[in-house]
Amino acid sequence: MKIGLIGCGRMGGALIEGAITAGLVASSDVLLSSRxxxxxxxLADKCGAVVAENNSQVARESDLVLLGCKPYQIIDILNEISAELPGDTCLVSVAAGITLQSMEGASPEGTRIIRAMPNTPSLIGMGATGISKGSHATDADIAIAQKLLGSVGIVLETREDQLDAVTGVSGSGPAYVYTFIEELAAQGVKEGLDADDALQLATQTVIGAARMVEQSPMSPAELRNQVTSPGGTTLAGLKALTDSGFEKSVATGVAAAAARSREIAAES
Ligand SMILES: NC(=O)c1ccc[n+]([C@@H]2O[C@H](COP(=O)([O-])OP(=O)(O)OC[C@H]3O[C@@H](n4cnc5c(N)ncnc54)[C@H](OP(=O)(O)O)[C@@H]3O)[C@@H](O)[C@H]2O)c1
Structure with a gap:
């Protein structure tokens, strides 16, 4: 199978490198084009893939074309390559907010399209991605997209209308976690720690707690109860967090990001 990438930026590059490293495709079967x-x-120097003359050559010669350009460029690029698509090509877009309907409208009738919503940790192989199938895409297309995006993290198939929720939780989620780590460390400094030590402790705490959730049969609530003794420090901290609106802040943040995702999709 030949995979093409149009838009050799951070996300497209990470996905192609992941696919080659995972052995999903040989580097000589990957064709790249960018502005x-x-x-x-x-990117070719890093992963051994082949540089194409232009986007049209990628469209003509690939079985699967990954669209790694910015959302506002997607429709123009589809218009540019449409005449070159052989008809049995599958397109995979990672562009935030560009709907399957708008991409199908800018592609030849019957084009198989998968829309994905990855997140930044994909750049280090720890991504969380939601994918949805266009009206002509097949189960085999979803399977190959799952392998491609799965080479840099976990992939869940969702309905397209759930991708806004995916955006609110995992797409925008890394930024919430960065903010949490930043505040945890800043308060550690106020409590007397050196800045480097505070950042290391805060970061490792988030990694460790996430791993506990991942590896333990217990739910997050059960894990929390296990470390919260009556009259103890954790209970004091948790009560103060809740009294300051911690859970409500997380809920309103996720809702706002999902709502903005719906707005962007409606504009596309
Ligand atoms: N980064 C993330 O965490 C993340 C998360 C979720 C979704 N996404 C999605 O991933 C996509 C790419 O984001 P990114 O952060 O990787 O952006 P990026 O690093 O700016 O990459 C975009 C690439 O598109 C190329 N490009 C621009 N116009 C083009 C054209 N006409 N033909 C071919 N290539 C063209 C650019 O080429 P040049 O380098 O030559 O200018 C650039 O390499 C976006 O649609 C975004 O919504 C990203």
Whole structure:
């Protein structure tokens, strides 16, 4: 199978490198194009893929084309490559907010399209991605997209209308967690720690707690109860967090990101 990438930026590059490293595709079967030849060449130098003449060559010669450009460029690129698509090509878009309907409208009738919503930890192989199938895409297309995106993290198939929730939880989620780590460390400094030590402790605490949730049969609530003794420090901290609106802040943050995702999709 030949995989093409149009848009050799951070996300597209990470996915292609992940797919090659995972052995999903041979580097010689990967064709790259980008706005500038330099970006495509830089990625080719890293992973051994082949630089194409232009986007049209990628469209013509690939079984699967990954669209790694910015959301506002997607429709123009589909218009540019439509005439070159052989008809049995599957397109996979990672562009936030660009709906399957709008991509199908800009592609030849019957084009098989998968829309994905990855997140930034995909860049280090720890991504969390939701994918949805367009009206002509097949189960085999979903399976290959799951393998491609699964080479840099976990992938869940969802309905397209659930991708806004995916955006609110995992798409935007890393930024919430960065903010939490930042505040945890800043308060550690106020409590007397050195800044480097505070950041290390806060970061490892988030990694460790996430691993506990992942590896334990217990729910997050059960794990929390296990470490909260009556009259203890954790209970004092948790009560103060709740009294300050911690859970409500997380809920309103997720709701606002999902609502913004719905707005962007409606505009596309
Ligand atoms: N980064 C994330 O965490 C994340 C998360 C979820 C979804 N996404 C989605 O991933 C997509 C890419 O994001 P990114 O952060 O990887 O952006 P990026 O690093 O800016 O990459 C975009 C790439 O598109 C290329 N490009 C621009 N116009 C083009 C054209 N006409 N033909 C071919 N290539 C073109 C650019 O080429 P040059 O380098 O040559 O200018 C650039 O390499 C976006 O749609 C975004 O919504 C990203």
């Amino acid at each position: 500038s030849k330099e970006s495509a060449q830089t």
